[in-house]
Amino acid sequence: MQAITVRDRSAGLAGLSLAEVPYPRAAENDVIVRVHAAGFTRGELDWPATWSDRAGRDRTPSVPGHDVSGVVAELGYGTTGLTVGQRVFGVTDWARNGSLAEYVAVEARNLAPLPAGVDHTVAAALPISGLTAWQGLFDHGHLAAGQTVLIHGAAGGVGSIAVQLAREAGARVIGTGRTGDRDTALRLGVDAFLDLQSDPWRTPARSTWCST
Template sequence: MSPSWGYGITGLTVGQRVFGLTDWARNGSLAEYTAVEARNLAPLPADVDHTVAAALPISGLTAWQGLFDHGRLTTGQTVLIHGAAGSVGSIAVQLSREVGARVIGTGRTTHRDRALALGVDRFLDLQTENLEDAGEVDVVFDVIGGDILDRSAALVRPGGTLVTIALPPKVQPKDGRAVFFVVEPDRVRLADLATRLADGRIKPVIGAVLPLGEAPAAFDPAQHTPGKTIIRVAEDQPGGPS
């Protein structure tokens, strides 16, 4: 990324390696150059590859905000994470373990080994096992929606929280909260996640890395690969911006 700086920019310098989350209302993020508000960017450690860094902002911020800002997850609680082997779910598993929570992960049969490697205490195969076998939990973090989201409300123990990024819940926990949210840029939290990435406490799951010319394939559900799909916009610069 070759940034141009406007009036009032603080905390970053020309030529600095940065990464971040583009504004949801702005088109053109899949391009060689794009305009991003400085407040949405954070410094990128020199030893973190751009491809790995590109997988962190939306997945890391979504996981953090869902678990802690909205779900209020704390040490000793139990969290149920749907899609535990995916791009958001995998980061959520790692952050939950770091805070000292018990983690139940869900997913497909083919996701079991990856979820267990991430450190879930228990894995529920949504294709062959009953979701209700998870029992009561303090926090449900949902990225799936639909029937899974509806059934998850009954698993939230009194005082707990159902958090989802899929759609506003139609079914509310009996004695708890339900929260639907859209991830927001946060430079301070992004820098904190970058530190965790650099020292190995978290590791994004990268599904596929495609050149800019194949970007349409990244949005084809039939071509979906578990993990975060990265679009590389500068093929002539190995390890360069994505």
């Protein structure tokens, strides 16, 4: 099968190349996903797990990408809760080959059923950013209804999801971003938007904000 692979850690994004790689093997409690859409974060190329396994052994050429959306093609031994042909999305293991491939092996526990009304491309943009937003707001921030939360980069990948989650939780949301992000952040539901590009923000003694 074909996949995007990396071999040279010093090459950066220029080191990404299309190659033929073996079809993945489904270990116990795995599923094989036929990939319809995948997400890639350029920071992955700096993660140790992109280049070595958990024992520290070189595992290049490796396949990056950890957000995935697709259809279950095969079940590993002992896998329950999912069925062949089911639409799913989720995250792949950091220290295994990732989602920039035609097929990928994923632990079943790291996948969730994908509703029929959600496009694969949209689903593949969600897992890592969504989990990061959830963990920041609720696991670490313990956000509750009636509280006010400041979300930097409110129109970005993580920030846009954090805004929506915070609103659903009943919090008041203040978002920050660049001038061009204001309309997006307001559409997402921020109660107030702080423009970090405006001139007053460059002078510590002054500050302004724009609210709905």
